[in-house]
Amino acid sequence: MTALRKSSPAGRPPATWRTPATWRTPATRRRPATRRTPATPRRPATRRSLGRAGQYLALLCYLAFLAFPFLWLVSTAFKPPRELGSIHPTWIPRVPTLDNFRTAFDEQPLLQAAGNSLLAAAVSALVAIVLATPMAYVLARRRTRFARAATGWVVVSQAFPLVLVIIPLFLVLKNLHLVDSRAGLVLVYVVWSLPFALWMLTGYVRAVPPELEEAAAVDGAGRLRILVSVTGPLLTPGIVATGLFAFITAWNEFFFALVLLKSPEKQTMPVVLTHFLGAEGVADLGPLAAAALLATLPGLVLFAVIQRRLTGGMLAGAVKH
Numbered sequence: 001m002t003a004l005r006k007s008s009p010a011g012r013p014p015a016t017w018r019t020p021a022t023w024r025t026p027a028t029r030r031r032p033a034t035r036r037t038p039a040t041p042r043r044p045a046t047r048r049s050l051g052r053a054g055q056y057l058a059l060l061c062y063l064a065f066l067a068f069p070f071l072w073l074v075s076t077a078f079k080p081p082r083e084l085g086s087i088h089p090t091w092i093p094r095v096p097t098l099d100n101f102r103t104a105f106d107e108q109p110l111l112q113a114a115g116n117s118l119l120a121a122a123v124s125a126l127v128a129i130v131l132a133t134p135m136a137y138v139l140a141r142r143r144t145r146f147a148r149a150a151t152g153w154v155v156v157s158q159a160f161p162l163v164l165v166i167i168p169l170f171l172v173l174k175n176l177h178l179v180d181s182r183a184g185l186v187l188v189y190v191v192w193s194l195p196f197a198l199w200m201l202t203g204y205v206r207a208v209p210p211e212l213e214e215a216a217a218v219d220g221a222g223r224l225r226i227l228v229s230v231t232g233p234l235l236t237p238g239i240v241a242t243g244l245f246a247f248i249t250a251w252n253e254f255f256f257a258l259v260l261l262k263s264p265e266k267q268t269m270p271v272v273l274t275h276f277l278g279a280e281g282v283a284d285l286g287p288l289a290a291a292a293l294l295a296t297l298p299g300l301v302l303f304a305v306i307q308r309r310l311t312g313g314m315l316a317g318a319v320k321h
Contacts, residue, residue: 070296076289077101084285100286101294104276110291112265113272118298120182120257120268121250124189125243128197131190133239136201137227141210151202154195162255170259180262188256193246200245204238205231240306248299269295 071091076084078096083089104110139147169188170179178184208231216230254270261267273295276288 073289073293073296076285077293079286081286100290103284104287104291104294107287108272108275108291109264110269110272110294113267113269114294114298116182116266117251117268117270117295120185120189121247123186124193124250125246127186127190128193128246129239129243132194132197132201132242133232133235134227136198136205137231139198140202140205151199154199157195158199166255166259169256173260179260180266182266185257185260185268188260189250189253192253192256193249196249197242197246200242201235201238204235204242208234244303244306247302251299 075091075093077100078098079093080095080097080099083093083095139151173179173184173188176184178187212230212234213226216226221229252270253268257268257271258274261271273288273291276284276291278284
């Protein structure tokens, strides 16, 4: 007590004097030390960077694998005969030429063959889409045993080889007098592409929220009206994608066209390309590459034109569950 009452000559408390804790202001009070929780271990940035770099490298290798045949085809189409026979091939032609394209058009009716392929592919894709859309809607909305069995049969039918069905198919078309006719070829393409189109569109229909159709049914719309006005616009990306695949499949098909078409003026583009092979199996590489390049361009142009319709984000935010 004496130490607390004793003060310094200047009226100030001595250095050893301490103010009680209850006299201290909030600013002078010491806050209790908080125990810090250890930080959660984070994935090292270098490991994430390496993983992303590996993904990009794998994607680049895959793109190079896909682009290599097309780039080599373009290079071969513009090479003169001397460079085609060289033992040291080059990527870029030293002396580019268009003689291969002139020779290809002079030797074979490419324009006529392209017209036949375009007609068969476009008509078969359109008919397959018109038939597959309502069928896919029924299979997707009617979860019955018959629907499941039909879907399974569609998937299994795609595993059948072409050689297994070509003889019965030829006999059926012969009885219908459709052999060596464009109508018979279109009918075959429709039957062959219909299971794949049905399988694809069934998945797209299942992705459409049923709440939209229920709301339209409450307003008094019938099944056909719902399919045309509600579900149809939402299926546009799926219909476009399915039609594109059906068109490309029919455009590149070779076996059916080779067996069913005999007249030269009715043959399709893949069949005409085989005419650039000699009797002894020797291929005229320059004109063959030029014709093959022309046969590849329609599919690429069609995909470039309608690729914006293939986006699947049209249903984002349509219904909140």
